[in-house]
């Protein structure tokens with residue numbers, strides 16, 4: 001994947017004159033359908049380079065937010081601006097400055113991958129040699145160069161999602177609105193999408209990305225918001241949000257040999273509450289007040305254990321997240 005080439009591609013620049021001016025800003029943004037608040041006084045601020053994970057269950061208001069920011073839907077009241085342009089007066093400028101990938105999008109059946117991209121590049125009035133260069137660059141970025149001449153209908157769901165991402169990158173937007181880009185993908189395809197998002201993050205794009213699943217986004221975002229029934233119930237830096245979401249940390253740890261000894265060693269460590277042996281690893285529950293666990297890895301290594309696995313248990317994190325979202329609004 002190449003990061004540098006796309007940075008030089010011509011694109012729409014933000015209206016923002018200072019580096020601190022938010023790339024996305026909303027104030028009391030509200031959308032009502034009859035009596036239903038699809039979105040209820042949403043206050044969000046994203047700065048250049050922020051990758052904001054927008055997490056919530058079905059019907060929480062994620063798509064509504066994205067569609068308002070993409071100027072495809074009017075709010076009932078409240079303010080929103082993207083790249084310094086108001087959604088009320090700067091819709092044309094906003095559309096040039098963003099790449100919006102909806103949760104469902106159609107692809108044209110009878111086209112090759114490269115024809116599909118060239119078609120949209122032409123719609124952005126990218127011409128001639130530049131068009132070819134940019135199409136090749138975005139294909140490379142999403143790792144689809146090897147499918148350049150394949151028919152779009154022959155792509156897997158993961159590849160189609162990556163092609164959708166390539167499409168919204170053609171005009172080098174500064175802000176990306178990505179509505180559940182990893183939904184319905186198998187674990188491998190999810191990892192691939194995450195890889196692309198990490199590349200985009202390195203390029204300094206501002207990204208609002210939604211998901212049902214917290215762990216899916218936790219390690220690529222710097223900020224996270226959890227929305228439920230139109231209300232943003234948690235908002236902040238990933239580390240702070242994680243503290244609120246989980247009550248205890250559970251780690252999955254394995255060593256190359258002497259697993260029983262490692263279990264005994266772990267049980268003696270001050271931050272460990274309980275160690276359970278699983279067929280392939282040790283499940284290590286930390287005491288409730290413990291927030292950091294990197295020292296534990298260091299001590300294991302210093303005591304001669306060769307670590308083959310050391311990671312936070314995602315299922316535990318997901319369960320904690322579900323508990324939090326259920327607990328607050330029900």
Ligand SMILES: Nc1ncnc2c1ncn2[C@@H]1O[C@H](COP(=O)(O)OP(=O)(O)OP(=O)(O)O)[C@@H](O)[C@H]1O
Nearest residue numbers: 033037038056057058059060061062063064065103
């Ligand atoms: N056109 C509409 N008319 C009436 N209600 C709507 C309309 N569009 C959305 N809603 C309602 O607004 C709420 C928020 O929907 P939204 O699509 O934003 O949720 P979401 O978080 O994107 O959900 P999902 O994860 O299922 O895509 C839901 O209760 C939904 O039923």
